[in-house]
Amino acid sequence: MSTDLPELPVTFRPTRTRAVLLTLAGGLLAAFVAIAVMLPADGARPWHTTDRLWMVLTGALIAAVLVLLSRPKVVADRDGVTVVNLTTRRRLEWAQVIRVNLRPGDPWVLLDLADGTSLAAMGIQPGIGRARALRDARGLRALAEVHGSGGPAGQ
Structure with a gap:
């Protein structure tokens, strides 16, 4: 990849x-x-x-x-990722992010977390700009694979 x-x-x-x-x-x-x-x-x-x-x-x-x-965003840095949704903000270490998903029909990216839960990342949504959302999801997925403890998303 x-x-x-x-x-x-x-x-x-x-x-x-x-x-x-x-x-x-x-x-x-x-x-x-x-x-x-x-x-x-x-x-x-x-x-x-x-x-x-x-x-x-x-x-x-x-x-x-x-x-x-208009508030949702996802901010990635060397230490982890901050997910800002409508009314919540959650800081995650890279090791907590197991997989980044954006499947056909999803309204936004879903992060599979190490504790077995999922977190909506509304900052990446294909509503108006599908190509950009796919590019952003791939970029976040690559960052999670490089900086996190989980292997490639296909595992």
């Missing part, structure tokens, strides 16, 4: 998905703020300060969810 090892440290993340989500978050927040400012203060159904505040808070909440969705 002739896979080039990525230079460490390396960060794997779905950059296009992240760019879309962060752009959308900023645009939606700006739109909610603009609407809150432009709402009529007089007339048959006037908007009060609390109404405007709730409009801005709603926009901020939606933006926060989009920022949360």
Whole structure:
């Protein structure tokens, strides 16, 4: 297997998905703020300060969810790998990573761990960029094989 090892440290993340989500978050927040400012203060159904505040808070909440969705990444360095998913962060030593899997139909990479469990690594996902996800999964697999205690993934 002739896979080039990525230079460490390396960060794997779905950059296009992240760019879309962060752009959308900023645009939606700006739109909610603009609407809150432009709402009529007089007339048959006037908007009060609390109404405007709730409009801005709603926009901020939606933006926060989009920022949360843009968070996943996998950071590999000489000592191990850090998996950052939506709400969790887990640091693993290379010896803990037995296998790196990205099978057809998987929404993201799964790491088989030495304790018999699996860990989703949402930072490598084939949703928008399948070729890049495959390349990143191969790179992480090669790093795990070189730096970890398990042999090649086929064992």
